[in-house]
Amino acid sequence: xxxxxxxxxxxxxxxxxxxxxxxxxxxxxxxxxxxxxxxxxxxxxxxxxxxxxxxxxxxxxxxxxxxxxxxxxxxxxxxxxxxxxxxxxxxxxxxxxxxxxxxxxxxxxxxxxxxxxxxxxxxxxxxxxxxxxxxxxxxxxxxxxxxxxxxxxxxxxxxxxxxxxxxxxxxxxxxxxxxxxxxxxxxxxxxxxxxxxxxxxxxxxxxxxxxxxxxxxxxxxxxxxxxxxxxxxxxxxxxxxxxxxxxxxxxxxxxxxxxxxxxxxxxxxxxxxxxxxxxxxxxxxxxxxxxxxxxxxxxxxxxxxxxxxxxxxxxxxxxxxxxxxxxxxxxxxxxxxxxxxxxxxxxxxxxxxxxxxxxxxxxxxxxxxxxxxxxxxxxxxxxxxxxxxxxxxxxxxxxxxxxxxxxxxxxxxxxxxxx
Numbered sequence: 001x002x003x004x005x006x007x008x009x010x011x012x013x014x015x016x017x018x019x020x021x022x023x024x025x026x027x028x029x030x031x032x033x034x035x036x037x038x039x040x041x042x043x044x045x046x047x048x049x050x051x052x053x054x055x056x057x058x059x060x061x062x063x064x065x066x067x068x069x070x071x072x073x074x075x076x077x078x079x080x081x082x083x084x085x086x087x088x089x090x091x092x093x094x095x096x097x098x099x100x101x102x103x104x105x106x107x108x109x110x111x112x113x114x115x116x117x118x119x120x121x122x123x124x125x126x127x128x129x130x131x132x133x134x135x136x137x138x139x140x141x142x143x144x145x146x147x148x149x150x151x152x153x154x155x156x157x158x159x160x161x162x163x164x165x166x167x168x169x170x171x172x173x174x175x176x177x178x179x180x181x182x183x184x185x186x187x188x189x190x191x192x193x194x195x196x197x198x199x200x201x202x203x204x205x206x207x208x209x210x211x212x213x214x215x216x217x218x219x220x221x222x223x224x225x226x227x228x229x230x231x232x233x234x235x236x237x238x239x240x241x242x243x244x245x246x247x248x249x250x251x252x253x254x255x256x257x258x259x260x261x262x263x264x265x266x267x268x269x270x271x272x273x274x275x276x277x278x279x280x281x282x283x284x285x286x287x288x289x290x291x292x293x294x295x296x297x298x299x300x301x302x303x304x305x306x307x308x309x310x311x312x313x314x315x316x317x318x319x320x321x322x323x324x325x326x327x328x329x330x331x332x333x334x335x336x337x338x339x340x341x342x343x344x345x346x347x348x349x350x351x352x353x354x355x356x357x358x359x360x361x362x363x364x365x366x367x368x369x370x371x372x373x374x375x376x377x378x379x380x381x382x383x384x385x386x387x388x389x390x391x392x393x394x395x396x397x398x399x400x401x402x403x404x405x406x407x408x409x410x411x412x413x414x415x416x417x418x419x
Contacts, residue, residue: 014295016149017271020156025264027160031182038172046116046175051182053102058133061098064229065091066141067351068222070277073145083218084142088135095134099127116176129183132190139193144275146201155193159185224356231363235370236263246378254325255383262333265303269296269341273348289349296341307334328384336391339398346401362401369393
């Protein structure tokens with residue numbers, strides 16, 4: 001049975017990509033926990049602010065290239081090298097430009113960080129960190145599309161281990177040194193894996209050729225799906241700000257802990273949906289979607305049950321006030337991961353078919369419904385109502401995505417029965 005699972009590309013690639021995400025998330029938790037023990041909270045906060053800026057800039061300058069690589073890399077044959085090179089080059093340029101714009105205006109939108117980005121060495125490292133993060137995500141997408149996702153796991157493991165030595169050396173030397181410790185391993189692994197890419201991915205060969213039709217199709221598809229990526233990611237960035245505006249700093253802290261757990265659970269079906277995007281090109285979008293849905297629910301439902309039952313003890317690790325104020329929110333956000341799994345897998349199938357307008361519409365429905373219902377729920381029931389509203393809005397968006405699926409898949413009713 002285990003051998004059969006290992007031969008199934010969807011299961012094998014999903015396993016390695018989920019392991020990669022879990023390793024990276026767990027390693028980040030350990031890194032910042034250790035940093036908090038080594039440095040004053042003010043310095044840790046500034047370093048975390050720089051790291052958050054990198055995450056936001058990557059989100060804003062990605063242009064959907066990850067989806068383009070997942071969709072086209074495995075299907076381009078001999079043109080896979082030039083197509084991926086075009087994506088890597090464009091990603092490096094846009095992330096560098098985004099970093100430069102952030103630095104130029106840091107005194108306006110992030111005055112606390114402005115003083116950390118004055119020295120040329122700090123500026124160069126901040127730009128390099130942004131480029132390395134964007135390139136690393138494209139490498140992971142190429143690994144998944146090329147059925148070599150084990151290298152994404154290796155990359156995450158190397159980053160997790162590679163952060164520890166710099167942290168020991170630099171952890172007491174201020175916010176900028178902490179930021180260097182956090183991203184030095186990311187830069188190093190991106191450089192090494194780009195150099196080794198022809199050996200790591202069988203489909204790839206480095207050739208200095210024009211990107212050709214395949215590269216143009218990849219970039220066109222990526223830009224077309226980029227608005228949907230922005231809409232789908234909007235709640236992750238906006239909801240903590242909504243809580244801060246409506247309920248204040250203390251409630252924001254209580255919400256953020258619960259929200260972080262919710263995002264980890266959302267990451268699992270998101271990873272499976274990304275693998276289904278690349279595998280759907282080979283085996284058929286909706287056939288893969290049915291299997292991906294079963295896999296996502298098989299992984300997700302036991303975890304949801306554990307978190308719902310253990311919410312209060314889990315949160316008590318952060319302190320009694322978190323267990324008192326965040327438990328209901330955590331349970332609702334955990335439930336919301338189930339409809340999110342349906343949305344992410346269905347939109348991946350639509351991406352395989354090149355239906356960017358439908359993907360944008362569904363992602364917009366998710367963003368609008370989840371945020372508006374969250375605000376309405378807060379008005380009625382406070383923090384728990386906000387989390388419950390988010391789950392309800394996500395469920396409605398999932399229902400809309402199911403309507404689209406039933407109208408789109410040639411054998412949708414059969415797939416529904418088999419799922």
